[in-house]
Amino acid sequence: MGDFIPRKDNEFDSWIANYAHQVQQNTSGQNPVWTHIPAADVLKLVNLRGAWSDAYEATLTPHAPAVTEAKNDARAAVVAYMRIFTNKYLRYDPVSDAQRLACGVHIRQPPAPIPPPVTVPELIPDTSVSHRVSIHYRVLGSTKRGKPPKVAGIEIRSAIRDTPPVTIEEDLIHSHFDTKSPLVLHFDEDSRGKRLYLAGRWEIQREGIKGDFGPVIDVIIP
Numbered sequence: 001m002g003d004f005i006p007r008k009d010n011e012f013d014s015w016i017a018n019y020a021h022q023v024q025q026n027t028s029g030q031n032p033v034w035t036h037i038p039a040a041d042v043l044k045l046v047n048l049r050g051a052w053s054d055a056y057e058a059t060l061t062p063h064a065p066a067v068t069e070a071k072n073d074a075r076a077a078v079v080a081y082m083r084i085f086t087n088k089y090l091r092y093d094p095v096s097d098a099q100r101l102a103c104g105v106h107i108r109q110p111p112a113p114i115p116p117p118v119t120v121p122e123l124i125p126d127t128s129v130s131h132r133v134s135i136h137y138r139v140l141g142s143t144k145r146g147k148p149p150k151v152a153g154i155e156i157r158s159a160i161r162d163t164p165p166v167t168i169e170e171d172l173i174h175s176h177f178d179t180k181s182p183l184v185l186h187f188d189e190d191s192r193g194k195r196l197y198l199a200g201r202w203e204i205q206r207e208g209i210k211g212d213f214g215p216v217i218d219v220i221i222p
Contacts, residue, residue, distance in 0.1 A: 004104065004105060004106040005079060005082075009056055009059075009071070009075070012075065013052075013053065013056050015104050016049050016052060016078060016082070017049065017053070018103070018104055019049075019082065019103050019104055019105075020045055020046055020049040022099070022102050022103045022104075023037070023042055023045060023046075023085075023103070024042065024046065026099065027039070027042050028042075033094070033099075034089070034094060034095060035094075036089065036094065037089045041085065041089070044081065045078075045081060045082065045085055048074075048077055048078040048081050048082075049078055051074045051077070051078070052071075052074040052075055052077075052078045054074075055067075055070050055071040055073075055074035055075075056071050056074070056075075058070070058071065059071045086105055090103060090105055091108070114150075114204055114209060115209075116204070116209045116210065116211050116212075117148065117151055117201075117202035117203075117204070117209075117210075117211030118211070119139045119140065119148055119202065119211070120139075120140050120200075120201065120202070120211060120212050120213065120214035120215075121137045121138065121139065121140060121147075121154055121200040121201065121202060121214045122137065122138055122139070122140040122141070122142075122214055122215065123135050123136070123137050123156070123198055123199070123200050123214065123215075123217050124136040124137065124138070124145075125198070125217065125219045126182065127219055127220070127221070127222040128222070129222065130192075130222050131186060131187050131188070131189070131191075131192065131221075131222065132184060132185070132186055132187070132222070133184070133185045133187070133196060133219060133221060133222070134182040134183070134184045134185075135156060135181075135182050135183045135184075135185065135198060135200075136181045136182040137154055137156075137178075137181050137182070137183070137200055138181070140214055140215070145181050146180075146181050147179075147181075147202060148202065150204070151202045151203065151204060152179065152203055152204055153177055153178055153179035153202075153203055154177070154178050154179075154183070154200050154201070154202055154203065155175055155176070155177055155200065155201055155202075155203050155210065156175075156176045156177075156178065156183055156198060156199070156200040157169065157172035157173075157174065157175055157176075157198070157199050157200070157213075158172055158174045158176065158185065158196060158197065158198050159171060159172045159173050159174055159196070159197055160191060160194045160195065160196055160197075160221070161195065161197050162195070164197060164216065164218070165197055165199075165216060168199045168213050168216065171197075172197060172198070172199055172216075177203065187221050191221050192221055192222065193220060193221065194220070194221050195218050195219070195220060195221075196218065196219050196220075196221050197216060197217070197218045198216070198217050198218070198219070199213045199214060199215070199216045199217070200213065200214050201213045201214065
């Protein structure tokens, strides 16, 4: 959020003066536009801006280092409060985008939508260790193991069954999320010799976006 705040003091002075003016203009009078902002908070903003203006003006003529330090402290105080004020009162309705721009506040753009993964995973099982199935994965058709770029991980669905699944999400009842190949599944003695079905799909975890499932495979649990 700090990117829209001018760095140079002379530019900041004009910017914060306009910011405070816009807030006062929209919160005062008989029919204020913004009724959601308490008068006490507006007054605090105006007073901090006034303290900054006085401290800044004192640095425009020859002065002692203490005057510069006072100016810096005044700027830090008004900026800190302005950040809180902006996020609390100006980021949302009833403040419009046009009004935010008039205050000198950048409009937050929503992040670009992330499309679902376009590839599907291929699962390569390893049953060389008793009671354990290690599932390596890669993009179907690739020779390089691991997940593709911009993918958080893989969801692997599994179930011990006598027959192939009809519907992956309904019949492969166990879900495992993994970020680094291989995914290792452990089994007890009673599961040895039974058939395990598996299918995987890439997942962009932060957005909850998932791709299509790759081919279903089956292995005998060692």
